[in-house]
Amino acid sequence: MFTCTGYAATAADRPLAPFTFERRDTGPDDVRIDILFCGVCHSDLHQARNEWGGTTFPCLPGHEIVGHVVETGENVRKFQKGDMVGVGCMVDSCRECESCREGLEQYCEEGFVGTYNGKDRRHGGDITLGGYSRSIVTDQSFVLRMPVHLDPAALAPLLCAGITTWSPLKRWNAGPGKRVGVVGLGGLGHMAVKLARALGAEVALFTTSESKIADGLRLGAHEVILSKDDDAMQKHKNSFDLIIDAVSAKHDINAYLSLLRRDGTLVQVGLPNEPLPVAVSGLLRKRRNFSGSLIGGIAETQEMLDFCGKHNITSDIEMIRMDEIETAYERMLRSDVRYRFVIDMATMPEKI
Incomplete structure (x- = not known):
């Protein structure tokens, strides 16, 4: 385990605030990513404020994650240190049901494991914590290769x-x-x-x-x-x-x-x-x-990223600091963003 910093809500009626927690060490099939940017999705606000019900606190949102690989497990062949990669809305699924076998992990019969507020069945049942943080460890099967010639911040919202x-x-x-x-x-x-x-x-x-x-x-x-x-x-x-x-x-x-x-x-x-x-x-x-329709499978997400790379497609974004997240949420409720907030993780404190 290693200590990580992020921003989390500790209750539905409390604003997101600096939060220290433990990430798992890089396993044989894992990729450890230092996060550069994380998009802000309306789902983040719904979950942090428990508007859908079922939120487990502390809740650390973020599922539009772009960063650099800093460590890989011994079984990882798809990625290497320094690669620009992304993590979207899922970090695991059962991988055995009909939907998973067809590359439609978002419709997993057992339920996919969300990047945050999901139950990580393969790692002790811990609740997943998302991309409003300095780093994340994810199974290589749910890591995506990003187009390296495009603005990585503007690519983040493509992942949702x-x-x-x-x-x-x-x-x-x-x-x-x-x-x-x-x-x-x-x-x-x-x-x-x-x-x-x-x-x-x-x-x-x-x-x-x-x-x-x-x-x-x-x-x-x-x-x-x-x-x-x-x-x-x-x-x-x-x-x-x-x-x-x-x-x-x-x-x-x-x-x-x-x-x-x-x-x-x-x-x-x-x-x-x-x-x-x-x-x-x-x-x-x-x-x-x-x-x-619900998000997309890993294979079609990679297909979409490759298409966007070929056609130079990115999201229209407004960059914010990590400590501006609550203001961003309030503006999002007023539809006062064109068209996606993205957090610059360089503004995340290293220690709290």
């Missing part, structure tokens, strides 16, 4: 926001000849626009904010549609092959389902706190599909 939108885009064959809609321009939505455009699809962004029209076009949307404009929405009925809905607040899902053409699919990747009522008749009449 990027793969969360890439997985359904690939699953439903977004590409040339397909019309893809993206609902909401936040951390997830802005990556969906960039990736869908790079895949060759015709991309339309739906937003409630006129102030985001210019950004939507800059990020790659061919068209930006104000969803509160009924006439504008009516013009696009029965016209989309695929819609990626990245909104995590309560909204009228039927307004977007009606825009799908026959056999079109709306994929929900945002996670609202309340159920979304669905008018089933709208699905039946056009054989439309309403689906969901």
